[in-house]
Amino acid sequence: MYKDKLFRAWVLLLIFSAVSTGVAVLIDRGNAREATGWINAAAGVVILGLALIKGRIILSRYLGLESTRFWRRGFNFGLTIYALVLLGLYLAPLS
Secondary structure, three states, X not given: OOOOHHHHHHHHHHHHHHHHHHXXXXXXXXXXXXXXXXXXXXXXXXXXXXXXXXXXXXXXXXXXXXXOHHHHHHHHXXXXXXXXXXXXXXXXXXX
């Protein structure tokens, strides 16, 4: 059971989701309006980075792109560009 790639991917997705939720809750409990800009920016970068990793796991393991190099690279490139655009849009008002 623990050697199954889908089970390990599922566990990783659960862990990354829990970490993302934990970061969001910690920022919210710290009254994000009163927090300095770099704390909010760091939290956004962590959450978006974890979302990017989760997307790559889903594409590789669940959709089976780990066996095809061309499609995996293409989807990873597109997903990374999209994440960078979102990160830029998130960080733009904070500066």
